[in-house]
Amino acid sequence: MRCLYDVLNVTNDADDTQLKKAYRQAALQWHPDKNQERQQEAEVRFKEIQNAYEILSDKHERAWYDSHRAQILRADGNYQAGGGGFSSDEAAPPEDLSLYQYFSSSCYNSYNDDPKGFYTVYREVFEGLSKHESEAAERTGKKGPSPASFGLSDSPWSEVSAFYRYWLQFVSDREFGWADVHNLASAPNRKVRRLMEEDNKKRRRGARREFQENVRSLVEFVRKRDRRVAAWQQQEELNKQQRLAAEAQRKEEERLQRIQRAREYEDAAWVDAGATDEDSHDEELVLAQDELYCVACDKFFKSANALANHEKSKKHLERAEALRDAMQEEEDALSPIAESDAENEALADTTLWL
Incomplete structure (x- = not known):
């Protein structure tokens, strides 16, 4: 996986104007329509350029990328979509904790349910995470809501929203024992043992916090590109406009009714002004x-x-x-x-x- 700044051929401190200019130049150079003789390579490079600009042009995603760039660049290609399994060995960081390779559009080919499609790739990622979270909860005796599934490309909004509600507030049940650096059995006395234990706990908390932040960041990354979310937002905006139009029509009708009542009231006043003295007592x-x-x-x-x-x-x-x-x-x-x-x-x- 190449550095996103290298993909666009810009420095790490490039501003928005420089990013946009570099993106246009690179996209023009590698557009598939302009590279018929090397179509396959151009499609891969063009997608890589689009992904780089999409991330670096978003200030939140760029900040996250800058703070995790070293880990992302070290991500092993074997972990790409379909690259194989997850490990539950706590002696070393489990493979499924390495989520950095999924912060890129290069891990999927299209927005469908094909083996390398967007919805299949991320469904398998979160199914793997769910499996290990469930196993960890069973070992520790914790009981909580079951992890929500990512679903398919045509899943109803109720399932899609349930997925994002759960994973955007994700809290891991894992023990993170692999983060320990001290063997308590080697402690010469109780005081040192207690210090070792506190340091191990601190490192576990740090590993848990980093993992949870990475999972939530991945969920945000996926949600921004999930076309089911985009379709729902578009429908919600349409419903909002319809409600506003109906409210405006209602207010206009009320205004016309007030005008009509005012006219009727004025007409009644003119009639009362022309009444005889004989009618005055009855109309008091x-x-x-x-x-x-x-x-x-x-x-x-x-x-x-x-x-x-x-x-x-x-x-x-x-x-x-x-x-x-x-x-x-x-x-x-x-x-x-x-x-x-x-x-x-x-x-x-x-x-x-x-």
Whole structure:
């Protein structure tokens, strides 16, 4: 596995502009369409260039790569997809702890369930991890939720989301005994033995922490490239836009209803103004009710105090402002028509006078 900086022919401190320029040059040079005479080699190099730029252009993935570059470059090619088994021997670091070779698109060929496909490769990786975690939990007597499967390319979102929920919070049950550097049996006395034991525990904790961080980083790496996740995010965005459109339509309908109620209220007021004295006594109760009615909120109140308190509320003030704006828009729309009618009437009067 080549260093990603060497793949793009840039230095370790290259900025985003330099990375982009180097990527374009390398991609143009090794594009399969421009290398028909060496098609297979060009496809491999072009994929390697894409992978290098994809990682180095992401600040989080680049930071992780920079801090683990030595281990990644030492990763044995025998551990590549389909390269063989996992070991449970705790005398040395188990082979399945070497996850660095899977932080590259070179470990899979396509996004399908073929033997070298994206979903087969990573399914086998996490199945191997799950197997050893289950064995470790059984040895230590720990009981917890079973590791979630990575699934297939067409797995439902419920299974996909369960996988990422589990592995993004992964905690290992392994003992990490291979990280010990002291043989307690060689301790000359209890004090030295205790110091040796504390140092071994510290090294085990460090090995556990590093392994867990590597697993979670691999899960993030995979999630970013998982097309099932991309499809779900796209559908969620579509659903969000539909909800926003429905909410906007609902608010518009409410605005039109408030305008209609305001017009009806004004019409009723004109009718009341033309009523006779004989009708005034019968309509006193209705007028009293109208006085305790909030047009903006379409709500009646039992007393003047209740109405007064309501008119001071933030919700009322917002609705009243919205109603005034809507009525002003309506008035502005009708004003040119009214002015035209007035001009016509004046012209008619002038013609009649002549």
